[in-house]
Amino acid sequence: MSFNKHSQIIIISVLLTTLMACSEPPEQAKAAQAQRPLTQIDVAQVVSKPVQSWFTYTTRLEAPQQVALKPRVSGVVNTIDFVEGQQVKQGDLLFSLDPRPFEAQVASLRAQVASAVAEYQQAKSEAARAARLRKRDAISSEEAESRTTAAKKAQAQISALNAQLQAAQLDLEFTKITAPIDGVISRAEITKGNTVNANQSTLTNIVSDQKMYAYFDIDERTWNSHFEQAKASDNLPVVMQLLGSDEFAHQGHVDFIDNQINTSTGTLRVRATFLDNSKLRSGAFARIRLASQEAQQQVLIPERAIGTDLKNRFVLIVDDKNTLQYRPITVGDRYGEFRVITKGLTASDIIAVNGPAKVGPGMPIEPRTTQLNADAIGFTLGAPLNQTLLTAK
Template sequence: MKKHLIAAALAGALLTLAGCADESTAPSTQAQHLQPIDVAAVLVKPVQSWHTYTTRLESPQEVALMPRVSGVIERIAFNEGDNVKKGDLLFKLDDRPFAAVVASLDAQINSAQAALEQAKSEAKRAVRLTQRKAISTEQAESRTSVLRQREAQLAALQAQLTAAELDLEFTSIVSPIDGVISRANITKGNNIIAGQSVLTSIVSNEQMYAYFDIDERTWNSAFSNVTAASRQPVVMQKVGQNDFAYKGHINFIDNQINASTGTLRVRAVFDEDNNQLRSGSFARIKLAANSISEQVIVPDRAIGTDLKNRFVLTVGENNVLEYKLVTVGERYGSLRAVTSGLSQGDVIAVNGPARVGPGMPIKPNTVTIDSSDVAFTLSNDESRLVAKQ
């Protein structure tokens, strides 16, 4: 009997010791299984709001090239798609008919000059004879009238010659501007009509314009003090690109609000050095409001969506994640402004709710939010405006 009591007592003691051992090892085991999560303190930065508009690029100068004289194309002197300079020969017409007209007028002018010289001589003689009363006054006036007629005839022929020489010059059709030329619409050997036949088109390529419309409310609240002289900076993105890689400025603001749409027409200009911008291209324009305010900045991936709400996970007491509703603002590269819900000093899960959720204890791995390549305001180095927005 005593042996059984001793055995029972030993068994109870062993169970008690085992229970104590389990209780002592449970917390350490739990700590070993905590999820390691990257966390970071939110940034507070002075920022400007960016406004985005769509547009199509336009060339400052576009020419539909038409001939000034009718004729037959004898030669095409350009390669289609080339850059051309003002004054470069593009088309050459058969100039023989025009040269014949010039030669004929030259001959007529020579004849008119001889007749004029004779009329001058007779007019001078008439003056002398009148003084000696050798001829009547009427005869002297008649010779003077002939002189005036000969002068008028010569002037008329010289004007015709000038017009004929211009027509002869216009048989060489040159580029009126610097730019990029299109294809030849009419080829060698075809007859063209002055002022009607469109030979080709040329667009200037040193600059490109981008017109876009800003609604009246946005203009009054964000850009009311902007003028064309202030050269408000803008950045542009072409379709199919990720970066706003082109920098320009506003150089025209319309003089009135469009009453039908409630918008103001604005134009940005972009210098074109590498022939990468083409007239008619679709593009997106971004420009920053002049007002600057401090806002909380977090990685865009840290923001989760819950039905209609946006939220982030903050690190609370005992490294437990907490659910925080937020209101988001502008995006700046891979970062996002938060206008409400967070404050300076808050620590967040930088990768968002992908692997964790509210109420979950974590093992924090502290990192820093990198904002070195993001422009928050226009006061930053302009080269950083090409960051991905």
């Protein structure tokens, strides 16, 4: 019996030792967990900037006036009186044709007019004499009427010859070919000594340069969503970038909106006008930015900070206890790597910059403060193009 009691004491001692040994690891685990460092997470305050929604279109510039200069009469080119590629003014002499055939025609018609005037004077005198003789019944009424008719025909002949003379004088004037508009002239397509045909041969081209037009097409959905209330008289501002330039350096305004949607393309034709004529050339490729509203202060965050679940887009914000919290958001337009947040965040909120990839709501963290740099992003209409353009919502 003493042996059994001794064995029971040993067994009880072992069990107590085992229980004590098993009870120690959880406490040690808690202590280890308390001493374990928190996860470091990059956090930053959201960006708040004036933001403007705009749309970008491509086009080619057009001069308001373009002239393919053609002669009004046929003849031989006598002189070329301009410097190719230079400015010309309306009325400047550009070409002259050999005038001698036209001068001869004018001289011939002047002689014919003089002869017709003499004939008319004689017929008029005979008609007057016939009228006097008729009063004395010294001539028949038929003869008197015949002389009166002859005088009227002679007068009509003078009118016809004067019209021909006027046309010949115009042809003579047309041998001096002048600039019909102000602008920049191209090269001479036909050189001295060549024969040109009236209204067929192209002598050169002139384009006006006081202003330039840029036509572009806005799709029906965008127009109805953003520009439905716009009128040409509103002079909506636009900016333009030329090919090879990094900036939208040219400012203009919309001065024409077409009166109907093109049913074939579902677009509306719009025209912007630019008055800066120092660097603009007709036919140049250009990008046009058109804003739909005035700039408004908006909250922006990096695209990578946004998470998506089955219901919402969300971000993780940092509370005053350095714990991550779930916050549903509504997103707007994207500008480069940044996205406008239209609902869910305020300008004072601090977010997990890299999103919910390795962390989740309710998780305590060690915040590693960073700063969001949006200086290289253009958020308004006149911003440079050294950044990614706006994309639709």
